[in-house]
Amino acid sequence: MNNQYIVSVATVxxxxxxxxxxxxxxxxxxxxxxxxxxxxxxxxxxxxxxxxLNIKDLQKQYKNVRLIVLSKRYDEExxxxxxxxxxxxxxxxxxxxNYDPPQLIPEMINKGLSGYDLVxxxxxxxxxxxxxxxxxxGFFYKVSEKLTGYYINPNDSDFVCFSRKMVNSxxxxxxxxxxxxxxxxxxxxxxxxxxxxxxxRSNWRRKKNFFNTLGFALEILIxxxxxxxxxxxxxxxxxxxLNLFYMVYIxxxxxxxxxVEEGWLSSSLVNSSMFFFLFLLLSIISVYISSxxxxxxxxxxxxxxxxxxxxxxxxxxxxxNIV
Numbered sequence: 001m002n003n004q005y006i007v008s009v010a011t012v013x014x015x016x017x018x019x020x021x022x023x024x025x026x027x028x029x030x031x032x033x034x035x036x037x038x039x040x041x042x043x044x045x046x047x048x049x050x051x052x053l054n055i056k057d058l059q060k061q062y063k064n065v066r067l068i069v070l071s072k073r074y075d076e077e078x079x080x081x082x083x084x085x086x087x088x089x090x091x092x093x094x095x096x097x098n099y100d101p102p103q104l105i106p107e108m109i110n111k112g113l114s115g116y117d118l119v120x121x122x123x124x125x126x127x128x129x130x131x132x133x134x135x136x137x138g139f140f141y142k143v144s145e146k147l148t149g150y151y152i153n154p155n156d157s158d159f160v161c162f163s164r165k166m167v168n169s170x171x172x173x174x175x176x177x178x179x180x181x182x183x184x185x186x187x188x189x190x191x192x193x194x195x196x197x198x199x200x201r202s203n204w205r206r207k208k209n210f211f212n213t214l215g216f217a218l219e220i221l222i223x224x225x226x227x228x229x230x231x232x233x234x235x236x237x238x239x240x241x242l243n244l245f246y247m248v249y250i251x252x253x254x255x256x257x258x259x260v261e262e263g264w265l266s267s268s269l270v271n272s273s274m275f276f277f278l279f280l281l282l283s284i285i286s287v288y289i290s291s292x293x294x295x296x297x298x299x300x301x302x303x304x305x306x307x308x309x310x311x312x313x314x315x316x317x318x319x320x321n322i323v
Contacts, residue, residue, distance in 0.1 A: 007031060007109060008089030010041040011097045012079040017051045019201040021058060023097040027105075028062045034106050040065045043083045046073025052306075059310035069306040077178040078302045080158070084167050086307075092162045095121075099198045100159040107194060108161035117166040117189035121159030121196050147227050150185045159196070160184070174301060244276055 009027055013020070024040060031038040044052055044067065055067045068086055070079065083094060091112045093105050100121065108119045134154075141152050158180065162170070169187040184191075 005035075005090035006037040006039065006088060007035045007105070008039050008041055008087035008092045009102070009105065010043065010083035010087050010092060010094050012043045012045050012076065012083060013047060013051055013055075013097065014045045014073070015047050015049045015051060016097060017047075017049045017054050019098060020051060020054055022201060023102075024058055024062055024065060027102045028064070030102050030105065031064075034109075038064055039087070039089065041083055041087055042067050043079050043086075044069045045076070045079040046070065056308060059308060063310055065310045067306075067308045068304055071303040071305040074302050075178075077180060080180055081171075081178065082302050082304070084162070085171050087167070090164045092164070092167050093160070094162070095159045096157075098201045100157070101196060101199050104159070104194060104196050105161075111192055111194065112161055112163055115190060116192045117163040118184060118191035119161040120184075120191065120193045121157045122153060122193040123155045123157055124195055124197055125155065150181075152181050152185075153193075156181065156193070157198075163189070165189075176301065178301075239275070247276065 009031065011023075016023075020042075027040055031040070040062075042055055042065065044055075052067065052069055055065070059065050059067065066086075068082060070082060074082075080094060084092065091109050093108060095102070104121065108121075111119045138154050141154050145151050166187060166189045169189075170183055173183055173186070
């Protein structure tokens with residue numbers, strides 16, 4: 001075992017009361033056998049069952065378990081941010097308690113000790129997902145790469161291990177529109193992957209609302225790339241110049257054609273000129289929106305209503321890198 005660094009294992013919970021004890025017992029035993037200093041951070045994201053009370057009871061049995069209760073249910077990305085903000089480890093492992101195997105943690109930490117700042121758990125396949133989920137995920141990542149320039153392997157999961165310096169960089173990004181897979185690429189750092197098979201602690205799966213997922217995907221793509229705005233701007237300029245040419249055509253008809261229908265000239269001229277200036281203004285505004293968008297991603301992301309801990313987790317070691 002090693003007492004020169006702290007390992008943080010964090011997960012977001014929501015109505016997971018049935019599997020909490022098995023997860024904490026398995027993870028706590030594994031960490032205790034490998035590390036002197038560790039913590040298990042549980043972020044409750046709006047549970048409506050007795051998950052919080054259950055964790056408080058488990059804190060009496062297991063050491064080094066921290067509970068962070070968010071004031072309401074937030075987007076999953078905000079809950080992950082809360083976990084990263086509050087972990088104190090030199091290495092921080094973020095996982096899904098229902099699907100990700102804790103047995104992989106020591107291998108991830110060893111990769112981190114060898115110099116990698118980010119270790120990503122890569123699923124061997126997505127056969128556990130529905131056909132619609134596999135197709136939509138593949139389509140999303142292809143469109144994402146075109147718009148943002150970020151390549152994301154569809155099999156990459158949110159089961160990851162961060163170094164402290166990478167977390168220190170991630171927590172400085174307070175954008176309201178967040179997608180951890182993008183943020184990991186944005187900050188850079190040395191990375192590697194470890195392949196794994198998912199587990200299933202519970203027989204039920206969280207149902208995803210199609211329209212909520214679609215809305216989140218569109219928001220992520222739009223707010224992380226200004227290409228759509230630039231394409232809109234280009235389209236607006238193109239249409240405005242087409243209307244300009246149409247105005248020239250109207251004047252030519254008025255000059256060289258004698259039997260023009262009454263009222264056609266004035267109505268056509270007004271319509272074409274209005275559309276010209278409309279699309280011109282929309283083009284200019286879209287560029288400004290792109291700039292404003294980058295400057296307004298500020299503000300508090302979440303609020304904590306309660307925090308409890310089962311014990312102090314670290315020994316007498318010099319801490320220089322706690323956020």
